[in-house]
Amino acid sequence: MNKASMEKIVSLCRRRGFIFPSSEIYGGLSSCWDYGPLGVELKNNVKKAWWQAIVQQRDDIVGLDTSIFMHPQVWEASGHLKGFSDPLVECKSCHLRWRTDEFEGNVCPSCGGELTEPRQFNLMFKTFMGPIEDEAGIVYLRPETAQGIFVNFQNVVNTTRKKLPFGIAQIGKSFRNEITTGNFIFRSREFEQMEIEYFVKPGTDKEWFDYWLKERFNWYIGLGIKEENLRLRRHDSGELAHYARECYDIDYQFPMGLSELEGVANRGDFDLVQHSKFSGKSLTYLDEDSKEHIVPYIIEPSAGVDRSVLAFLCDAYDEEPDKDEIRVVLHLRPALAPHKAAVLPLSRKEPLAKVAKEIYADIRQCWMAGYDDTQSIGRRYRRQDEIGTPYCITVDFQSLEDKQVTIRERDSMKQIRIPISELNNTLAAKLNGEPFEVLPPGGSHWLGF
Numbered sequence: 001m002n003k004a005s006m007e008k009i010v011s012l013c014r015r016r017g018f019i020f021p022s023s024e025i026y027g028g029l030s031s032c033w034d035y036g037p038l039g040v041e042l043k044n045n046v047k048k049a050w051w052q053a054i055v056q057q058r059d060d061i062v063g064l065d066t067s068i069f070m071h072p073q074v075w076e077a078s079g080h081l082k083g084f085s086d087p088l089v090e091c092k093s094c095h096l097r098w099r100t101d102e103f104e105g106n107v108c109p110s111c112g113g114e115l116t117e118p119r120q121f122n123l124m125f126k127t128f129m130g131p132i133e134d135e136a137g138i139v140y141l142r143p144e145t146a147q148g149i150f151v152n153f154q155n156v157v158n159t160t161r162k163k164l165p166f167g168i169a170q171i172g173k174s175f176r177n178e179i180t181t182g183n184f185i186f187r188s189r190e191f192e193q194m195e196i197e198y199f200v201k202p203g204t205d206k207e208w209f210d211y212w213l214k215e216r217f218n219w220y221i222g223l224g225i226k227e228e229n230l231r232l233r234r235h236d237s238g239e240l241a242h243y244a245r246e247c248y249d250i251d252y253q254f255p256m257g258l259s260e261l262e263g264v265a266n267r268g269d270f271d272l273v274q275h276s277k278f279s280g281k282s283l284t285y286l287d288e289d290s291k292e293h294i295v296p297y298i299i300e301p302s303a304g305v306d307r308s309v310l311a312f313l314c315d316a317y318d319e320e321p322d323k324d325e326i327r328v329v330l331h332l333r334p335a336l337a338p339h340k341a342a343v344l345p346l347s348r349k350e351p352l353a354k355v356a357k358e359i360y361a362d363i364r365q366c367w368m369a370g371y372d373d374t375q376s377i378g379r380r381y382r383r384q385d386e387i388g389t390p391y392c393i394t395v396d397f398q399s400l401e402d403k404q405v406t407i408r409e410r411d412s413m414k415q416i417r418i419p420i421s422e423l424n425n426t427l428a429a430k431l432n433g434e435p436f437e438v439l440p441p442g443g444s445h446w447l448g449f
């Protein structure tokens, strides 16, 4: 059973420096969040894991980093200016605003008051480029990263000579003036996306759609999300976006209920056809077999960085009975854990502190790590468990004599003792998944209990 309630996750994130409300000293800014020292590590690790799986480890996908401001015609071509809106109603008594597709009935879900007629509210943030605030200077903050990929299709084809099927991937900020926000970082007005646009020959789109749906589902499982907390949900024809031929959501069992983590859509040739029409440029691909210019179809897996961070936190969160107390632990996979190890000297005094600091400096050459020399060792283990540090390295008085340290594993709380000279190699092996029971090379002795 998932033990994470939203209150517990929000409280842990604040207390331990994962996530703070934005501009908190001014009372915060609705739906905006700041990632703290541990949060930025977790978030970067999520992005790194995605980039490795999607760009680094495949030779059919290349990366891009496109600008947030784009030519205003992009949003005309994409349909966002006309269609990227939600139906908004306002309560005539309490003045709260709602999306009509988010509740049933026709009275205010908060106070039961009478609602205004729905009006379409465009979700794009508008601003002005240059010193004059007039129509000609209007630009938008992008509401998705995908359009930056479509408009660079020809640049990528020309410079990389990729053959179909191939993909372009991008991670970046997107902005939506959402009517209702909430559930912590689940829905905010500024967020990050990880998007793939995968270009395929028309006719092969169905099989690539199925491939990507499976691939993306398995990515979450590979990083530790429990399969029973994930669901695939097919959009019925009424729900499909105007550009989509088929769409599935990958939903996660968040504390507030099953909600979208990622969308996978078959966009057909809509985007390239539209941008070709509006820009007057040919956006086709020369098929070497048929010698014909074709417009590829696009399969789009579109994930949210912040929603992934929230899902990984919720899934990793656990409360375990430990003696008379409860041990709060984040069972994050090492790849995602903000700190891979923490050095805990049993005393703050010399010469122990010097040895511990040398070890700390040494492991930091390879990994993000922590150092904690305050309070009892038990409390320090607890603090590291709570932020998901996979390994604690305890330096004790014996270490001065035998040049060995104790490594304690977060999940099993087992301990092994190894020579300091083997620490980095052993940590590397364990972080890579080597079972903790295995005796490290050199035959050090086992302290498991």
Ligand code: ATP
Pocket: 176, 178, 185, 186, 187, 188, 189, 190, 191, 192, 193, 260, 261, 262, 263, 302, 303, 304, 305, 306, 307
């Ligand atoms: P929702 O129905 O929840 O508003 P959506 O269907 O509009 O989401 P997409 O346009 O498919 O979302 O965006 C792709 C992904 O971007 C989503 O699966 C989600 O992970 C992320 N995302 C979209 N909007 C937000 C937001 N306001 N805050 C955080 N992440 C978001």
